[in-house]
Amino acid sequence: MKVSVDQNLCYGSWDCVHRVPSVFTVVDGYGAVVPGREGAGDDPRVRAAAEGCPSQAIVITDGRAAEPGK
Template identity: 45%
Template sequence: MDIDIDTDVCIGAGQCALAAPNVFTQDDDGYSAILPGREDGADDPMVREAARACPVSAITVRERTG
């Protein structure tokens, strides 16, 4: 799956890091970031929940095609 974070929309609420701490973190400024090496998030069932938990819908999760 592909995970995208719209950094122009993110407000740093941290709900993604709470929902899926194995994939998401917060950067030095407090905004959402994907942990190094976890960009695909494929083995974490909480990635979609993290996207739903974002109060400003800054996270998009899509299945990879081909």
């Protein structure tokens, strides 16, 4: 499963970074996925971070829906 952060929704609370620093980081004040960790959506801690994100900005998908034209 793929994980990403919708930076239009994120307001930079850092909750996800504190929960799973190996997967989430902060770029320009907003949450982001650490490069190379985009496939970490199956990690229960990542799912918990998504559920705990106060702005619902963390998106977990199967990786197909995000590909245009598919």
